[in-house]
Amino acid sequence: MxxxxxxxxxxxxSAAARARRLDEKAEIILFERGEHISFANCGLPYHIxxxxxxxxxxxxxxxxxxxDKFAIDVRVRNEVIKIDRVKKxxxxxxxxxxxxxxxxxxxxxxxxxxxxxxxxxxxxDKPGIFSLRNLEDMDRIKVAVKGKxxxxxxxxxxxxxEMTESLRHIGLEVxxxxxxxxVMGPADPEMATMLHTEIKMNAVNLRLGQSVTSFEEGSNxxxxxxSSGDKIPADAVIxxxxxxxxxxxxxxxxxxxxxxxGIKVDSFMQTSDAAIYAVGDAVEVKDLLxxxxxxxxxxxxxNRQGRIxxxxxxxxxxxxxxxxxxxxxKIFDLTFAMTGLSEKQxxxxxxxxxxxxxxxxxxxxxxxxxxxxxxxxxxxxxTGRVLGAQAVGLDGVEKRIDVMAVAIRxxxxxxxxxxxxxxxxxxxxxxxxxxNYAGFVAANLLRGHSEHFHATAxxxxxxxxxxxxxxxxxxxxxxxxxxxMHIPLHELREKISGxxxxxxxxxxxxxxxRGYLAYRILKQHGLRACNLDGGYKTYCMFNQxxxxxxxxxxxxxxxxxxxxxxVVVAGDVSIxxxxxxxxxxxxxxxxxxxxxxxxIEKGQAVEILSTDPGFAADVPAWCRSTGHQSIGxxxxxxxxxxxxxxxxxxxxxSPLTTCQKQMSNVIFSNDFDKAMAALIIANGAVAAGYKVxxxxxxxxxxxxxxxxxxxxKKDMMEKMFGMMLPKSIDGLKxxxxxxGGMGTAMMHRVMASKNVATLKELLQQAIENGIKMxxxxxxxxxxxxxxxxLIDGVELGGVxxxxxxxxxxxxxxxx
Numbered sequence: 001m002x003x004x005x006x007x008x009x010x011x012x013x014s015a016a017a018r019a020r021r022l023d024e025k026a027e028i029i030l031f032e033r034g035e036h037i038s039f040a041n042c043g044l045p046y047h048i049x050x051x052x053x054x055x056x057x058x059x060x061x062x063x064x065x066x067x068d069k070f071a072i073d074v075r076v077r078n079e080v081i082k083i084d085r086v087k088k089x090x091x092x093x094x095x096x097x098x099x100x101x102x103x104x105x106x107x108x109x110x111x112x113x114x115x116x117x118x119x120x121x122x123x124x125d126k127p128g129i130f131s132l133r134n135l136e137d138m139d140r141i142k143v144a145v146k147g148k149x150x151x152x153x154x155x156x157x158x159x160x161x162e163m164t165e166s167l168r169h170i171g172l173e174v175x176x177x178x179x180x181x182x183v184m185g186p187a188d189p190e191m192a193t194m195l196h197t198e199i200k201m202n203a204v205n206l207r208l209g210q211s212v213t214s215f216e217e218g219s220n221x222x223x224x225x226x227s228s229g230d231k232i233p234a235d236a237v238i239x240x241x242x243x244x245x246x247x248x249x250x251x252x253x254x255x256x257x258x259x260x261x262g263i264k265v266d267s268f269m270q271t272s273d274a275a276i277y278a279v280g281d282a283v284e285v286k287d288l289l290x291x292x293x294x295x296x297x298x299x300x301x302x303n304r305q306g307r308i309x310x311x312x313x314x315x316x317x318x319x320x321x322x323x324x325x326x327x328x329x330k331i332f333d334l335t336f337a338m339t340g341l342s343e344k345q346x347x348x349x350x351x352x353x354x355x356x357x358x359x360x361x362x363x364x365x366x367x368x369x370x371x372x373x374x375x376x377x378x379x380x381x382x383t384g385r386v387l388g389a390q391a392v393g394l395d396g397v398e399k400r401i402d403v404m405a406v407a408i409r410x411x412x413x414x415x416x417x418x419x420x421x422x423x424x425x426x427x428x429x430x431x432x433x434x435x436n437y438a439g440f441v442a443a444n445l446l447r448g449h450s451e452h453f454h455a456t457a458x459x460x461x462x463x464x465x466x467x468x469x470x471x472x473x474x475x476x477x478x479x480x481x482x483x484x485m486h487i488p489l490h491e492l493r494e495k496i497s498g499x500x501x502x503x504x505x506x507x508x509x510x511x512x513x514r515g516y517l518a519y520r521i522l523k524q525h526g527l528r529a530c531n532l533d534g535g536y537k538t539y540c541m542f543n544q545x546x547x548x549x550x551x552x553x554x555x556x557x558x559x560x561x562x563x564x565x566x567v568v569v570a571g572d573v574s575i576x577x578x579x580x581x582x583x584x585x586x587x588x589x590x591x592x593x594x595x596x597x598x599x600i601e602k603g604q605a606v607e608i609l610s611t612d613p614g615f616a617a618d619v620p621a622w623c624r625s626t627g628h629q630s631i632g633x634x635x636x637x638x639x640x641x642x643x644x645x646x647x648x649x650x651x652x653x654s655p656l657t658t659c660q661k662q663m664s665n666v667i668f669s670n671d672f673d674k675a676m677a678a679l680i681i682a683n684g685a686v687a688a689g690y691k692v693x694x695x696x697x698x699x700x701x702x703x704x705x706x707x708x709x710x711x712x713k714k715d716m717m718e719k720m721f722g723m724m725l726p727k728s729i730d731g732l733k734x735x736x737x738x739x740g741g742m743g744t745a746m747m748h749r750v751m752a753s754k755n756v757a758t759l760k761e762l763l764q765q766a767i768e769n770g771i772k773m774x775x776x777x778x779x780x781x782x783x784x785x786x787x788x789x790l791i792d793g794v795e796l797g798g799v800x801x802x803x804x805x806x807x808x809x810x811x812x813x814x815x
Contacts, residue, residue: 002027003313004090004105006080006249008037010299011280012111013061014306020070022314028072029103031092033079036135037063042299044138045159048145049166058135083108083253085273107275107313110250110263111306114243114281114297123215128222129237132159141236148235149173152224154212156183158329160240161195165332167238168202175205175232177212177224179241184329184336188343190455190541191336191376191390198334201616201635205232243297245282258284260295267319269309277313279305288322288408289341289387290349296323326405328398333639337401340388340408341378354381355454356441357534359511360434362396367426370583371395371611371639374537377404377414377438384413384446389438394611394639396429403435414442441512441533450516452533453506455542461506463795468505470518471536474591475510477626478618481539482662482691483808489514496525508532508539573631573646576604582611582640589615590622597628597647605631605646611639619643661690662809664802667700669815670726671735672744672759675703678815679762685811686769693805694766695797697776700815701783702726703763704775704790725783729759767793774802 003019005012008030016030030037038060046052063074075092081100082091089104116131118124130141145151151167153160156178167174176183176199182192183199183206199206207226215237216223224232245262256264256272262284269277281297283305301323311318328337346353355378361370373393379386389404391397407417417439424431432440444450458481461467467484469476476486487495489509499505505522507529509515515531522529532539577596581589589610596606612618616633623630623645631644663685667678682692696704707728726732737743751758757765766773774797775790787796806812 001025002104002106003029003109003310004080004103004107005030005109005111006090007111007113007280008032008034008074008076009039009041009113010111011302011306011309012109013038013066014303015109015111015279015310016066016072016306017070018307018310019313020072022310028070030066030072030074031078031080032074032076033095034134034136035076037061037066037074037076039135041134044132044135045162045166048138048142048163049169051166051169055135080249083249083276085253085276088275105275107277109306109309109313110271110276110278110282111280111302112246112249112282114245116239117242117244118239119241121212121214123217124239126215126217126222128235129215129239131239132163133243141238144236145170145172148221150221150234151175151236151238152177152222152232152234153238153240154224155240155242156180156208157185157240157242158327160238161199161329161331163238163240164199164204165202165330168204168332172235173203173205175207175224175234177207177210177226177232179209179211181209183208186325186327186342187336187338187390188376190538191338191374191392193541193544194334194374194392195331195336196544197616198332201641202332243281245284245295247282250278250282258293260284260293262293262295267321268312268317269305269320270312277309279309285320285323287345288324290345290351292349294323296325298323298325298327300326321409324405324408326401328401333394333635334392335394335397336390336392337398338388338390339401339405340386342388342390343376343378346378346387351387352381353378353387354442354445355379355533356438356445356452357512357538358434358437358441359534359537360432360437361430362393362434363428364426364430365583368583369395369611373397373400373434374534374541375400375434375438376534377442379414379442381446384415384442386412386414386417391434396434400434407435414439414446418443441516444516450519451530453530454533455539458506458532458539462504464502465504465506468507468518469536470507470509470514472591474594474622475536477594478590478622479536479540481508481536484508485808489518492518492521496521496527499525499527501527504528504530506530506532509535511535511537573605573644574603575607575644576600578607578609580609582609582638584610584612588612590618593619593622593643593645594626597626597645600647602647605644607642607644609636609640609642612641615641615643619645661811662692662805663690663811663813664693664695664805664809665813665815666802667694667696667703667815668698669735670699670702670732672732672747673734673736674815675700675729675732675759676762678813679759679766681813682771683762683765683769686766686771690811691772692766692769693772693774693809695774695776695802695805696794697779698783699725701775701779701785701790702732703729703759704773704794705729705785706789706791725785729763732759763791772805774805776802 040058077095150173152175211227214225221235250263258264263278280302287294326339371394375391378388422433469484469486470489507515512535519531620630629646633643777796
């Protein structure tokens with residue numbers, strides 16, 4: 001048998017080695033147009049960054065070693081340029097000599113791989129712009145960045161993120177540009193939140209939601225022009241926006257090409273020609289979970305496909321059982337990994353699913369160095385079958401996703417995950433592994449032992465649903481969901497009598513467990529309840545509130561404090577205590593910080609080290625709530641975060657309040673000037689971070705009336721009120737100096753000349769700012785105002801509703 005193999009990396013090299021092991025007498029020729037075969041493609045960024053110091057370490061094998069070990073005819077710098085399927089021969093060009101020759105075959109295996117996408121951006125062919133697919137690309141990039149200071153990476157996928165880290169590792173200033181609103185495109189958006197934090201914490205200029213429109217030559221290198229209009233100087237640009245299958249050879253030969261652009265193969269890796277097989281990044285595969293055609297360029301599947309193709313050539317009848325997309329990526333100190341179905345894919349393909357989030361420790365919390373893993377699991381709500389998983393954390397992430405990958409491949413359910421037996425010793429895991437934990441949470445839901453709601457539902461909660469925060473005071477001081485009432489879990493039973501059966505209590509804690517305990521307590525007291533899946537930590541992931549922004553970190557006074565690569569502590573700051581709380585999960589670090597602050601004198605400072613990724617955002621938020629000063633937060637060695645906090649004032653929140661800045665104002669007057677003041681104050685409060693409710697009563701209802709030509713059925717008294725009241729906000733008059741309307745008209749003209757917003761514009765701005773507007777139903781009834789006369793978006797309520805809002809507020813005005 002004579003077998004020709006096109007492409008000597010991954011799938012091609014595996015096919016060649018497998019063929020020799022099956023057939024010692026076969027003639028096997030391996031063609032590779034590059035200079036190397038079977039190199040570690042995935043290790044290229046790490047050699048650029050100096051983590052892998054020796055270039056030779058990337059060579060899995062060499063042409064000479066392949067010849068000596070397997071007696072394979074390896075021809076590098078030889079490119080197959082044509083396939084003659086009738087004659088069963090290929091045309092080959094020797095790239096060294098330029099000569100062309102032919103080789104016949106009994107079987108042909110195609111493993112041409114994939115090429116970097118090169119979009120038609122003006123200036124993309126300028127010197128200094130690179131992609132990374134092989135050793136030659138790597139060598140060119142190393143030369144280009146040596147001794148340089150800046151680089152731009154375009155694309156936030158696996159290669160883009162690895163190159164960003166590697167270039168920062170050798171000291172370059174790096175800008176990462178990504179068209180989407182998240183890095184790591186295959187991941188669900190909330191799972192990328194901590195990646196954004198990590199990238200920014202490592203002094204990378206992250207530009208999400210932006211694209212490159214052109215490249216220009218500058219006086220000292222390149223200028224990268226972004227869709228925002230910004231011009232980013234760069235000594236080098238790395239294009240990492242994805243790859244496309246190398247299908248031209250197969251297309252020219254008349255082989256079938258799939259809908260994705262990959263070479264079409266069956267489950268035996270056979271193409272539309274019985275004598276030709278194809279493997280690796282160039283082929284179209286079937287997604288294991290969706291059953292649809294896909295391009296999933298991964299090294300593991302490529303190697304397996306090479307073996308399977310050769311087994312079938314030799315009649316062993318082995319099928320490739322689809323691709324599930326298991327992948328892992330290092331992003332500075334964090335690890336992200338995923339397998340199977342994402343939520344985005346489930347929605348796109350109309351697949352029924354539910355999901356759970358858990359945030360357990362990577363190993364026993366009492367053993368030093370424990371850190372959290374944020375794990376999301378997708379499962380079938382009817383059968384409990386595990387469909388997909390994603391996780392991010394400092395350590396132990398890939399181990400859990402590998403277990404999930406096996407569970408998905410084996411068709412296991414969440415009930416199986418409850419029972420799965422994994423290794424346990426304090427340095428490596430917990431008696432309840434994160435995988436078990438995810439199974440417990442999902443199984444409880446399916447058995448009806450728990451009910452949950454997701455963070456995306458928080459903005460649309462109904463009037464009979466009430467948020468309940470059961471965390472500690474220290475946790476609440478670091479931030480909470482607006483509108484929630486706070487009762488710590490340990491106080492819940494003694495305060496249960498104050499709960500109403502007319503309400504459904506939407507419970508949350510930090511990560512979900514205490515919320516579940518509170519849920520069980522309330523349910524067994526006959527109350528309606530639901531638990532926020534994954535707790536406040538997941539809520540922050542969805543709302544991007546955990547993202548650290550080095551360019552805009554505010555101290556307690558609200559001034560902008562630029563955070564450099566290392567914390568600069570003012571000379572008058574006296575650090576009297578250092579805490580290393582590494583391994584403690586939230587609220588542990590904040591609790592320890594509070595105790596340390598309580599024990600020192602005003603003006604003194606505490607230095608604190610933590611491995612909790614949320615710590616960088618928690619410290620400034622806690623300081624703003626308590627009146628202390630956040631001097632700075634930085635990323636330091638060992639995956640730790642270092643903060644310095646100076647003791648100043650003290651403004652602790654009451655356990656019964658929300659700590660969210662809220663304002664509830666009564667609008668009683670319909671005077672023009674008072675209405676102006678009311679709306680200006682309300683919009684200003686929103687800008688200052690307040691949640692604002694405006695309660696319109698009696699004459700203030702005039703601000704909410706809309707012009708209407710449609711007559712309404714009213715009695716005599718209602719009609720009289722209607723005649724006396726302004727028809728809409730445009731009809732309001734000054735409280736003083738109205739002078740029969742002349743004063744009001746003069747005021748309108750002065751405001752227009754000074755570019756002051758009109759009342760109607762201020763009202764519209766209030767609506768757009770999300771200000772809650774409540775019309776007093778009793779006043780409407782007395783004054784004969786119908787609901788249909790009010791502008792859209794107004795809620796109706798009574799004094800009890802106002803008092804409820806007022807009880808949650810720390811500011812209120814009567815206007």
